[in-house]
Amino acid sequence: MTPFRRFRRTAAALVGGGALVALPAFGATAQDPDPLSRLDANSRFAIELIIDSANTAGLPTRPLMSKVLEGFSHKADGRRITAVVRTEFGYLKTAHATLGGVSEEELAAAAAVLEAGAKPSQLAAFRVRQKGRSDLEAFTDWADLLTRGVPRDDASSAITKLWQDGADDATFHNLWRSVQTDILQGLNPGTALQNRVRETPGGPATRKVTPPEGQQENQSSR
């Protein structure tokens, strides 16, 4: 075989290999104009109904579509995605009924708090607010505290009290950071919150609670 023929043969193989390399990349970057088309017919029908209902109720549909896309990223099947979207729709509807006309971002954050375990009635304190004040940081930290195992009523009362006292975003964030540090060091989540909320400006200044012996383990649900 001459060098030229060998070069041609190898070059042809490389072109084929290059195509093999390139095609998946182009496929991965292509945008899907209709994400719902990836669902089976029944799931698609069910989710379209939910989205129509959200539109009718004046609820944002972006959080619902986001749940669909999140499901795709987790390779969830259509039934699972439909169940998640239906649940999210419920949270949005409840948050809207409790908070009234708030922004789409705040409604989605409130839905996250409900998803983390808060009771709808515990959101009611956030219905009244000063103009321009955002509850996003409070909701975010609240959802985290619930996820880390802080008792629902303790988390609700602490966050609500700070909110009603006019705490700013930094106060909420500092409280969250302190509590999560204590939890990671082994303190009981509820105790950690009680201790830290007393140190927070606006919180009651009482003696620090020390957990009894043998209670130092992280009791977070995570």
Added chain:
Amino acid sequence: MNERKVTILAVCTALLVPAPRALAAQLVSTLQAGSYTVSDGVLPESMLRLAPDFHFDLPHASITARGSAFVSEQQVQVADGIVSGTFTSPTVYGVRAEMIGNASRAVDDRSLGTDQVDVQTRIHVLFHQRGGMWFGGGVARPWRVAVVSSADIAAAGIWTTLAGATVTATFTNFSFTKTAAGDTVAAASVSCAAPSDGACERQSHFGDLEGVLHWEGGPLELDAQTGYRFGNAYDVTPDSRRWSSATATIWLNDRIAVVGGGGRQPALPLRGLPARSFGMAGLELAYSPSSRSAVPVSFPRTVLVKSFELHAAPQGMEKIVIRVGGVETVDVMGDFSDWSPLTLVRRGRDLWELSMPLSPGMHQITVRTDGGPWMAPPGMPTMHDSYGGDVGLLVIDNRSNQ
């Protein structure tokens, strides 16, 4: 100290005060300098080695330019440079494709310079968190060396992780047509396919079996390699039959490392580079040193992200800054990306960045390294997502978005 050495040291010192990171775009550069001893019978001892290294990284492609020059008392003795482009496909069911193109030039003051262009394609099969293998081939076209044809390259490799170290074994076979002088032909008793004017062309081939070890622990990196070259005495010179070398790097900070090592490197006939024995102790000055992983293509594994930060960037963008070392890729994903992975760009040894627009509101975000499992980033509120994982909760308020 002569003028040339002073110049090199001045350049090295200048790199200690690098430009702001924003000016470097996606460039990564490494510069090595030290006192080297090279002995192949001709080159003088006690030389400086200058090795610039530039990277331009994209999510699925990278361009690399690197070189080295051995500088003696008076002049450049040996210099070689190589420009590489690599394109990797996304990993699908543990399979990934990689295409590599190289163009190189070597200059030796004892002979003419040599050039080579080569292209290779590899298919990688990744075994979750444990290792992987690859196979592939390509073609190399050298000029101005005693090789008159393109060279066929076939390669295969396997790697695994053991006790925190990455161990790689490769076999690479080269076959090409070589020109031999008449007296060499007679002495080696080789067959001559096309004799003419006292020289002949014959098929040559040799194969390199090589083992590589790479280990990182804190500021210390260890690299070791050993190899054996298969082939008859005509194609493999005695000084390239066996080789081994080791290098230790201790990072004093993000940009300065002490490097020491030694050993033997085999000849590279297609590039006209001789075998070299070396012992060196030097300083590595890096603007943004790249990982020197022994594994050429990423693999899924779980690595803890050290930190996650969000900074305001120009034009209303937000810049995600993640610190995690010893990985090849870092991706983020969330509602802001419609839950599609976005690959961060390496800016340093353990520094990764990505600028993008983020609308005001609460965003859910997850991060992964080397295609591993998605995790909530550290240092931010977290919650369980609806599908059994964890997500970080990122708050973008109107002020930070202005």
